[in-house]
Amino acid sequence: MAGGLNFRPPAFQGPSGSCAPTTCHNQLAETLIRTFEANLGKRRADLDEDLKVLAAGRPDFKILRGMAHLLTNGSSTFEAGGDVEPSLVRERVFELAQAHPPSRLRRDLVLEQAARSLSVERPLSAEDVAAALYADLPDQQTLVAFDPPEPQALIERWDLAQAQGVLYRAYSLILTARPNEPARYKQLLKYTRFFGLMLTVEGDPVHGFTLTLDGPTSLFGGTTRYGLALSKFLPALLHVTKWDLTATLKPRRDLAWVDPKDEEWQFGLTSEDGYVSHYPEPKEYDSALESGFSERFAKLETPWRLEREVDLVPVPGGVILPDFRLAHEDGRSVLVEIVGYWRPEYLRKKFDLLRKSGRTDVIVCVSERLNLERAGVDPSDFDERLVWFKGILNPREVLAMAERLTTKPFSTG
Structure with a gap:
């Protein structure tokens, strides 16, 4: 039940x-x-x-x-506290203590001798040494x-922390992102990767996307580290508009108000519940490459329009979040994906998703500084829509590719 x-x-x-x-x-x-x-x-x-x-x-x-x-x-x-490193004080005091028999006078004598030997930058008293002995312990x-x-x-932060604590015990979580502000969805999925959450993505831009995340107790043996990651994910979610979340968790039997017949609980949240995130607002651009490309494009006179708000493209095993869309005034359009990040795992994942999508309307811009061969990536599948760049990405080259691609039919999956 x-x-x-x-x-x-x-x-x-x-x-x-x-x-x-x-x-x-x-x-x-x-x-x-x-x-x-x-x-x-x-x-x-x-x-x-x-x-x-x-x-x-x-x-x-x-x-x-x-x-x-x-x-x-x-x-x-x-x-x-104090002007002397506690570990140095302890070392000196214990060294001096070996030369004196145990007694009350011994303690005072050792502290005075330690104070004299440690008085380098300023004079120290026996009381200073006694206070510094364990000054690095948490309570001191x-x-x-x-x-x-x-x-x-503070009230808002405490309020949110209670909900985070519930997610810490969840073993499954279903998140429905209703159609709205694709850039926010992109930030959301970046957070899921940052916190190492395992998820599957289904849906489309018209009806919205459903993200299914495994919770900490769904893993073999359960891990508090994964539960902590899931709870840290919630403040990031609050930056996304129009969503619903349902978490399934085991109830705590030590609570007096728990029905002992309940085998699990359903914990629900929505974007309208009023929680406030303490995470900073997402940046408009994810990298200097993207912001620089946008700035250079804005200086051109062209019938093409550069759009930042791009819908997610679901593919088996993940989702593609294109950086831009190029939209022509006559109705033609293509997507633009900029690959400038060097980590091998990222590169393999990126090109694998692009390949699985079956989309041929995606212009792939790749930095020549990336060692794709070393990362085990073969970009030959994308030769007809690949734009290489060195330091900066030239928008004229991307526009030329967009013209070539849109003069012949292409697949959108």
């Missing part, structure tokens, strides 16, 4: 239970940010103690801990910098 999971966290209240949800969210975020700011220059142990006191007796202590975790790992910089490190987010940004 499958149970539904309406994940959006419920509104939480402060200790008195009297404030409105939005007010409580902001009050808690503001309080946490002030607490971190007040601990600048202090040890992490001191900060942890302040957070412990702050959480005592609060019904929303788990939310407080979650937001504090985000501030600790995303906005804070901790370093070993000093909060040296804190970049405070806006309270609303």
